[in-house]
Amino acid sequence: MSSPVRVLRCDALITCVDDTVAVRRNAEVGISNSGRITHVSDHRPANDTVAADVGGLLMPGLVNTHSHGPMTLLRGVGDGLALDRWLGEAIWPREAKLQPGDVEWGMRMASIEMLEAGVTTSCEMYFADDEIIEAVRSTGGRIVCTPGVVGAVHLSSLHEPGGRIADIKRLHTEHHDIESLVTVGVAPHSPYDVPIEAVAALAALARDLDTLLHIHIAETETEGAALEASYGSSTVSILDDHGVLDGNVLAAHSVWLSPSDIAVFATRNVSVAHCPKSNMKLGSGIAPIVAMHAAGVNVGLGTDGVASNDDLELWDELQLTPLLARVSSEDPSVLDAPTSLLMATSRGATALGLNTGTLAPGSWADIIRIDLDHRSFQPIVTDADVVQRVVWNAKRQHVTDVWVGGSPVVTASEVTTVDAIETTEEVKRRGTRLSA
């Protein structure tokens, strides 16, 4: 382990190591030249020369496992419509008007919003992927870019020169670097929208590239009816039969899973991106998270896009996950606060195959500082209270500082890497054009 070039000393920190939430008081985190954590310990006087006393609470940056960031351009459109009408009447007509630059500015806005809220990593599913990567490179966030494939694509068009598979291979070659802030995956939209043979081909591509397959599965009750009728089995079984679940798979939503579907996910090590706010807002349903946990399925948290959320701050998801699990099971003992925090950090990172979401030596120094002295959190009596307050009370306003790969990107609650005012003006102008 290399020596720290920077040490952050704090009043308290939360580690999220080995799937366990632990609180330490009066501690410090060391950061190496390469942006990794060198150590987490009590205050060591030997480090005084490189130490900054930042006070407050340090914890891992949050991990948003399912996002369509550029949709900041379409914040809140189509409220009240069910998923099929929402897509067909509100979203797709506006997306058809997108022009070059729109996705980049929309994603920059999204990245600012996430970083200022303490969300250091997001897994993005959209298109115009070069614009998305450029935007996140400019803010200094960490991104898993999963280029989307939508609609009734034919295998031949996918594979043709200049087709989407060639494009994804190019993106992967140019940008994917697990030692950097950017990795590149593959994202067929869903088995109901994309033909199953095309989904299987994209899954094979993800395996060939040893990268993430990111796909919507079972978001609504009825979306899979036609497919399931033609095969006579569940969507999850159909995907499994086509080898789609053999690689590193992240299934977004997964609301309508049967117990046997959950067993398949557990066997195939499929991770789930749980998006409770989006599922509630669109009336999609309640994902069986408690049953997934019981079966050993890894579950992270996601915001989905801001047209169905309406923000990317993830703190609402940290609250909604236990709230929804408890009210749907009528049992307040299910899904405790530490579990929700793990889902928002280390388990999300596991879903994305990244060494973040934890304050452990060797992990990326993706760290956020919370103003633990804020009156919103008082009184704090025990170490357990610190975790309770983070899950139940923390919001964007309490996040004061953010480091990604050891580099500061938010200071005094404002992003420092890009011009947030210019970005906001661009998004206002472009968003207005799309909704005109």
Add this chain to the structure above:
Amino acid sequence: MSSPVRVLRCDALITCVDDTVAVRRNAEVGISNSGRITHVSDHRPANDTVAADVGGLLMPGLVNTHSHGPMTLLRGVGDGLALDRWLGEAIWPREAKLQPGDVEWGMRMASIEMLEAGVTTSCEMYFADDEIIEAVRSTGGRIVCTPGVVGAVHLSSLHEPGGRIADIKRLHTEHHDIESLVTVGVAPHSPYDVPIEAVAALAALARDLDTLLHIHIAETETEGAALEASYGSSTVSILDDHGVLDGNVLAAHSVWLSPSDIAVFATRNVSVAHCPKSNMKLGSGIAPIVAMHAAGVNVGLGTDGVASNDDLELWDELQLTPLLARVSSEDPSVLDAPTSLLMATSRGATALGLNTGTLAPGSWADIIRIDLDHRSFQPIVTDADVVQRVVWNAKRQHVTDVWVGGSPVVTASEVTTVDAIETTEEVKRRGTRLSA
């Protein structure tokens, strides 16, 4: 109508008049010497001498219809316990240790938290009522203080000299003034906790005083089993048969209402305080709000206490109300954003019998300013977007200024009427003692 002594000019405002949400741009609100709204209009140059250009969005202050404010001392305790164990093991043992001054400091903290979040009115159910009223008088908030009665009280002890009924009459005489910031109601805890004859006597007291009866009804599925078995009818029917529902009644929670219970509420003009976050956190269940609306029952929003919430900011309830209604009905078209906003403002005021929660001439000038330019809200394209953003995106951090009865109480997002730092220190010290 008297002339305005102060005019607030803004970029936009939301009125909430006649159960309708309307947006006006470049408007102004006039405030009289007595703290009432004189007019809401487009900018009138004639008012320039008393006008302050505050910009942003002005809207009615939020109304929290069900709160136990002093429980800020017990923030988050007992997480994971069901209601009966939560009360018996976490709450009541700590409340038994309360000392003089604790309730006042806890309520002052609560009032600061609410005012800084834009909640200008709360309906409080607790004890040590003089301390509660003193605390809220110090912050300048508006309060309906409903002195609580708990446990197996006998009618004779209620009525005896120095008993709770005499105490409530004294509180009412000393403090109740509909032309001031304080009114006083009556609050038997619940028909399962307080003997039904005592509930009926307290309801009669409320009618005699022409004031609010505030009571928990049907919070959990099983709480009424013993009572219902002994009478052979539902809790709501039993209350109705005892005349409890004849006056101005506010039923908190009301999760487990049958269709016939809802019909009784509609007939008796019982209002409901819907507390979705508390109901979710404690696993109590999902209140049938859509059915209540269909039956014409007036429903406001409440936070409950911060031991089951864990804050008093009400913005989460504004979001959770449509989220929970939509996911439980699997229909995103139910409970739109304007309806949620009305529930948090004018309908809550109706439930409490107060002329607030609206920007209408003659109403109290309980007004909050939202920083509508904040990037959290962008882009805003239409007037409808303004309402969408307030319901789906607004949080405490966006509330910059608050006026109650025309007097400024929050400026630059900080309470100005009391020392928030001193209050926080007192709550930390006293809360630590209670949990030791």
